[in-house]
Amino acid sequence: MFGDVLRTEFLKLRHSRVPWISLVALALGPLGLALFMWIAAEPARAKSLGLVGTKASLLGLAATWPAFLTMFTEVVGGGGLLLLAFVIPYLFGREYQEGTAKNMLTLPAGRHLFVVAKFTVAAVWWVIIVAAVSLETFAIGFALSLPGFTSSLAVTALLRTLELAGVAFLLSSFVGFMALLGRGYLTPLGFAIGTLALGDIFSHTGWAAWFPWSIESLLSGTLGPQVATLPVGSLLVLLLTFLLGVAATAAQLRWGDNTQ
Amino acid sequence: MRGELAIAARSLTKRYPQVTAVEGLDLTVRRGEIYGFLGLNGAGKTTTIRMLLGLIRPSAGSVEVLGERVRPGQSAFLGRVGCLIESATAYPNLTVRENLEIQRRLTHAPQGAVDEAIEFLRLGEYRERRAGHLSLGNKQRLALARALLHHPDLVVLDEPANGLDPAGIVEIRELLRGLAREKGTTVFMSSHILTEVAQLADRLGIVHRGRLLEELDRDALRSKRRALLEIPTPAPDDAVAALSRAGFGPSERDAAGLRLTAEPEDVPAVAQVLLAAGVPFTGISPLAEDLEDYFLRLTGGEV
Numbered sequence: 001m002f003g004d005v006l007r008t009e010f011l012k013l014r015h016s017r018v019p020w021i022s023l024v025a026l027a028l029g030p031l032g033l034a035l036f037m038w039i040a041a042e043p044a045r046a047k048s049l050g051l052v053g054t055k056a057s058l059l060g061l062a063a064t065w066p067a068f069l070t071m072f073t074e075v076v077g078g079g080g081l082l083l084l085a086f087v088i089p090y091l092f093g094r095e096y097q098e099g100t101a102k103n104m105l106t107l108p109a110g111r112h113l114f115v116v117a118k119f120t121v122a123a124v125w126w127v128i129i130v131a132a133v134s135l136e137t138f139a140i141g142f143a144l145s146l147p148g149f150t151s152s153l154a155v156t157a158l159l160r161t162l163e164l165a166g167v168a169f170l171l172s173s174f175v176g177f178m179a180l181l182g183r184g185y186l187t188p189l190g191f192a193i194g195t196l197a198l199g200d201i202f203s204h205t206g207w208a209a210w211f212p213w214s215i216e217s218l219l220s221g222t223l224g225p226q227v228a229t230l231p232v233g234s235l236l237v238l239l240l241t242f243l244l245g246v247a248a249t250a251a252q253l254r255w256g257d258n259t260q
Numbered sequence: 261m262r263g264e265l266a267i268a269a270r271s272l273t274k275r276y277p278q279v280t281a282v283e284g285l286d287l288t289v290r291r292g293e294i295y296g297f298l299g300l301n302g303a304g305k306t307t308t309i310r311m312l313l314g315l316i317r318p319s320a321g322s323v324e325v326l327g328e329r330v331r332p333g334q335s336a337f338l339g340r341v342g343c344l345i346e347s348a349t350a351y352p353n354l355t356v357r358e359n360l361e362i363q364r365r366l367t368h369a370p371q372g373a374v375d376e377a378i379e380f381l382r383l384g385e386y387r388e389r390r391a392g393h394l395s396l397g398n399k400q401r402l403a404l405a406r407a408l409l410h411h412p413d414l415v416v417l418d419e420p421a422n423g424l425d426p427a428g429i430v431e432i433r434e435l436l437r438g439l440a441r442e443k444g445t446t447v448f449m450s451s452h453i454l455t456e457v458a459q460l461a462d463r464l465g466i467v468h469r470g471r472l473l474e475e476l477d478r479d480a481l482r483s484k485r486r487a488l489l490e491i492p493t494p495a496p497d498d499a500v501a502a503l504s505r506a507g508f509g510p511s512e513r514d515a516a517g518l519r520l521t522a523e524p525e526d527v528p529a530v531a532q533v534l535l536a537a538g539v540p541f542t543g544i545s546p547l548a549e550d551l552e553d554y555f556l557r558l559t560g561g562e563v
Contacts, residue, residue, distance in 0.1 A: 004365045004366055004368075005366065007365060008361075008362045008365055008366060011354070011358060011361065011362060012351055012353075012354065012362070014353065014354060014358060015353045015354065015355075015390065016353045098349060098351060098352060099347060099349035100349050100350065100351055102310075102315060102345045102346075102349070103349060103350075103363075103406065105314075105315055106313050106314075106315070106338055106341070106343050106345070107335070107338060107363070107366040107367065108335050108336060108337075108338040108339035108366065108367060109335060109366050110333070110335055111333050111335070253333075254332060254333035255317070255332050255333065257315070257316040257317060258310070258315040258316060259310065259315075259316055
């Protein structure tokens with residue numbers, strides 16, 4: 001039965017523009033980084049480009065592969081959380097926005113199967129986007145002829161990207177619950193922004209390894225010193241957060257009143 | 261008896277913080293019958309239907325559908341139920357065929373069921389059209405096709421005539437009648453269009469302010485509808501006075517004269533009273549109170 005539910009969840013995306021929009025949204029990240037690299041490679045360009053040039057100069061960027069890939073992993077980590085706050089609510093919230101939740105919930109399939117199938121679709125969707133944007137990043141790097149490329153650097157950056165993409169996905173299960181609770185897209189988006197802000201606060205308190213939404217910053221190094229590997233406790237927190245989010249989503253779909 | 265019932269609701273109640281939508285509703289629908297669930301907008305019809313299908317949890321009471329107790333999230337019985345709740349909805353980015361394919365896969369209907377449903381609801385022309393581009397009437401047809409695709413034992417339809425033109429309403433009426441008569445499908449349909457339900461239903465339940473006021477079959481309805489005599493007269497006050505003195509009544513004035521509550525066999529006696537009193541009148545015609553009138557009388561005239 002799960003196979004049938006999963007197939008229908010993929011079918012629901014057919015002819016939809018949203019997967020393409022999400023791909024374009026994240027693909028803009030490496031393009032922006034490419035602009036910074038292009039400016040950093042030739043500091044004289046900064047003077048003629050006003051604000052963007054000043055910003056790029058202020059960052060003290062070096063136009064090298066290590067700097068470019070470090071920034072890319074940060075885009076996947078932070079941007080991924082925000083993007084997933086659109087992707088997952090789209091999968092859950094559209095059923096309410098388009099009035100199809102009552103159709104879905106009167107089908108002879110366990111409601112938890114829809115929840116697991118939707119998260120599976122989101123995971124596949126996310127993997128495809130991350131893979132495509134990673135390819136784009138490497139293509140841009142080679143096109144800019146950035147110095148400092150080594151295969152070990154590429155492997156390390158790809159592994160870090162995968163780790164951050166995984167963390168972003170594990171942190172996003174609660175936005176599914178929020179989409180069901182708010183029956184749309186705004187509540188989960190507000191939740192995602194709120195948790196990002198809380199993550200920022202907790203990252204300065206010494207509790208970053210234990211607060212789920214701060215853990216991403218440990219890996220990316222955006223809000224403090226970067227760690228090579230996450231402590232086991234943080235991994236458990238992430239896993240627990242994901243499982244609780246999925247369970248809450250399933251419980252809401254099963255026991256919540258569907259008065260759409 | 262229990263096995264003969266398609267739907268059995270006992271003391272079904274749904275309370276929200278601000279309002280009680282349904283209160284103590286007892287409902288029985290026999291297998292193979294067409295049951296009309298009548299009520300004004302906001303009477304509690306859709307809430308009842310949602311409880312029947314497990315979409316919302318009753319605050320009190322219980323429901324059995326096709327012999328199975330309905331519990332939140334319990335879905336086994338839904339394979340034998342087709343439904344259309346409130347408005348016709350579909351995935352707008354998917355075509356008619358793709359929308360029906362979702363239903364087919366999850367109800368385990370055979371491969372040809374989608375084509376059959378498309379033909380049955382005359383949607384062939386729109387087969388590859390996206391649902392978001394369909395007219396209201398065709399969206400309704402798509403929703404009906406979705407409800408009927410897997411040949412359910414019970415069809416629950418909430419306002420099935422919504423958005424359909426008069427020809428479409430007649431067509432759907434015949435389709436539902438055929439389902440019940442030829443395939444033994446139980447049809448539970450709600451509507452606020454009283455005459456529409458009266459033409460189709462074997463039994464009627466009248467719900468008002470969350471309570472089931474009356475449950476009756478078509479014969480009982482016919483017998484309960486008030487018989488009236490229409491008497492066109494230029495002197496309705498004199499006519500009322502004369503008829504009251506003779507023990508007739510009550511009566512209501514209308515533009516043409518008056519309407520007297522009386523049986524058709526009373527026509528000679530009424531004529532005699534009016535002639536004796538010298539009240540001019542141009543005729544006496546027996547009338548049956550229509551369903552709307554009966555409904556209004558039952559609900560105390562509230563609309």
